[in-house]
Amino acid sequence: MxxxxxxxxxxxxxxxxxxxxxxxxxxxxxxxxxxxxxxxxxxxxxxxxxxxxxxxxxxxxxxxxxxxxxxxxxxxxxxxxxxxxxxxxxxxxxxxxxxxxxxxxxxxxxxxxxxxxxxGGWASPVLSFAPLELDTMAQQVQVDGKPVALTAYEYRVLEYLAVHAGKVISKSELTEHIYDQDYDRDSNVLEVLLSRLRRKLDPDGDIQPIETLRGRGYRFSLKKTRNS
Known part of the structure; x- marks a missing residue:
């Protein structure tokens, strides 16, 4: 953020x-x-x-x-x-x-x-999506109740997308909101982070939490649960 x-x-x-x-x-x-x-x-x-x-x-x-x-x-x-x-x-x-x-x-x-x-429209510090859960206070992520170890920047990407779940976030917007103003906007670091994040969250491709919309950006596609 x-x-x-x-x-x-x-x-x-x-x-x-x-x-x-x-x-x-x-x-x-x-x-x-x-x-x-x-x-x-x-x-x-x-x-x-x-x-x-x-x-x-x-x-x-x-x-x-x-x-x-x-x-x-x-x-x-x-x-x-x-x-x-x-x-x-x-x-x-x-x-x-x-x-x-x-x-x-x-x-x-x-x-x-x-x-x-x-x-972002959330009442609880824990953002719940079946089967993914993100604790924004502890900065911890679980999938099916099992912890997923993320780097600081992987977490930043996931948190920004999850807080704005369902919205299309452009590459430039995501870059601007997770890096400071000195970040090199022309690098492919963001694509590498997203690829690594997808593998960690969804190694078997079962839940597909992050969509890529060609020419538009990315979207966190899991639905939040009732109690979030």
Whole structure:
């Protein structure tokens, strides 16, 4: 998932970026409001973390502007301000959730995960498709109740497709949402990842979870179960 982190505190920004990347996010970073607003407008984002106390353009103004311009990805506010009025103002500006500093990284990751699930229409952190199950919190996958070992990028591909199950995802969209902006878009890495992922999930070709639609992209074709 492609995440934008707007935070002017350099040590905190670096620490968060490393932890988020370790947790499977492709992270774009901005240390001021102007750069953050530019990236929020230009990048194909899944979610953003916005600090309110920025030195130039306030986080509140960034959120309002992005929402007015139609950007609808989930936004989580980071704030050192504990007053309830400021939390309400942030939510009314268009943010989806907030977290008060200092915080634990586990809580941040859980909140991000919940926002992404809900934006994809999922109520539970476990995405269930018979016979495949994907636990987005633990980043674990099972097929017929048996664990499937995936690399970090294989998991990113599967999670993005599964969250958007039934939708056709173009190669460029999938690439943009699982890699950062420095990724070489002309490589064949994505095709290799998908081929390897299919072999791991469906070695006998029985369930065919990922379709290739020639000239259009890919689609996760398994149906989600009732309780997902």
């Amino acid at each position: 492609h995440l934008l982190l707007i935070e002017d505190d350099a040590p905190l920004r670096g620490q968060l970026a490393r932890q988020l990347e370790t947790s499977g996010y492709a992270v774009a970073k901005a240390d001021n409001g102007a750069e953050g607003l530019y990236l929020g407008r230009e990048l194909p984002l899944d979610i953003a973390i916005v600090d309110l106390g920025l030195p130039d353009i306030s986080g509140m103004e960034i959120i309002r502007t992005l929402r007015e311009e139609g950007r609808d990805f989930p936004i989580l506010i980071l704030t050192a301000r504990g007053r309830w009025e400021e939390k309400v103002e942030g939510l009314e500006a268009g943010a989806d959730d907030y977290l008060v500093k200092p915080f634990q990284i586990e809580e941040l990751l859980a909140r991000l995960n919940a926002l992404l699930r809900r934006s």
